[in-house]
Amino acid sequence: HTALALARCGAKVTAVTRTQADLDTLVQECPSITPVCVDLADWEATEVALQNIGPVSLLVNNAAYASLQPFLEVTPDQFDQSFSVNVRAVLHVSQVVARGMKARGSGGSIVNVSSQASQRALRDHSVYCATKGALDMLTRVMALELGPYQIRVNSVNPTVVMTEMGRLGWSDPDKAQTMTSRIPLGHFAEVEDVVNAILFLLSDGSRMIHGVTLPVDGGFLAC
Template sequence: MEISFRGKHALVTGAGKGIGRATVLALARCGARVTAVSRTQADLTSLVQECPSVVPVCLDLADWAATESALKNLEPVDLLVNNAAYASLQPFLEVTPDQFDQSFNVNVKAVLHVSQIVARGMKARGSGGSIVNVSSQASSCALRDHAVYCSTKGALDMLTKVMALELGPHQIRVNSVNPTVVMTKMGRLGWSDPEKARSMTARIPLGRFAEVEDVVHSILFLLSDKSNMTNGVMLPVDGGFLAC
């Protein structure tokens, strides 16, 4: 199944590393013009070296005013991937206000804001569009030390559904992908202990974690016209974890 985004402009947040970076490169390979947002300039510099057609935007999405200023004058966006996320794991009884606020500011509030900016343009042009939010299996399954992270992803899933409901009449589709542990550089580091890894893979019928490309392929499908009647869906990329 060939997917082409020629003539489309895509915006990807959290584009410096991992899933976001791989999504940027995949979209560019499929012909899209891509604007990549990251708060780390060094990551953007190396991304542009790897793919010179990418337009970099260095931005802390937790800053509402800076986000508005940086994104409001972009060329029209057809495809949006809200991938930026923040995770700070704490036992429930040790959750601090600053970690709570930072997590919700990036994982929920920034998604709402960036999507508002993009969707307003899509609505004004009357051309429709597609938005994919990168959520997690943690939105549906409690994980130890993940009280705040699980809560942000649960909120993100419901935000996705409301966006799909309200934006659908404007032919703007909104969906999420909900991966299990993904073998990014950070994922490999965090799950390098074989005993810890087995405790999770034992609950995944396929018996393994997701690779970055597994998630990217799902994102591309949901962005593309191959999923024209898919709206308001939380797509697990979890090897069956949530089926058990």
């Protein structure tokens, strides 16, 4: 959705994901999008895949992995996979892109897709919450170090979003009610709610917004 929205705004978009079928569908819908298929958890493969993507002025780090386990049942492989995708891949892709921004002296904007889970404990989400807390702090340090090169870095922190992953984790009505009852607006976010926030943070309309974590949560974190 973000890639399509950027393309509609006139951006030249490169979409990166590990699922070729998703890229095929995306390019069918918008042929101007350049697809790159790579597992972002694989550092070396990502380095190779991104070396020829050309100058990038706007970056959205949206890849995420969620595996819900009770704290006492967390396994090393789930921990490693979660941090590899949700934190390490963001750092790596941002390094590649920001180096180019710095070399060109052109500045740019980076938006990391975080979560309200970075700031509130959620049952069975111990690893996911930890990755998003790390991502928020990574966002702030990136902002500190990249700001002098006029590279803005922010994050959006949605509540549960009705994506495929969101439905997977929150399809049970009783479980969903435990969360929506804590959201003053009373419902989860739709994809467009998050896309609109991302577009704003990428745009010149937010040119003095830097190093923030922007909740898109219906008031969840205000309570």
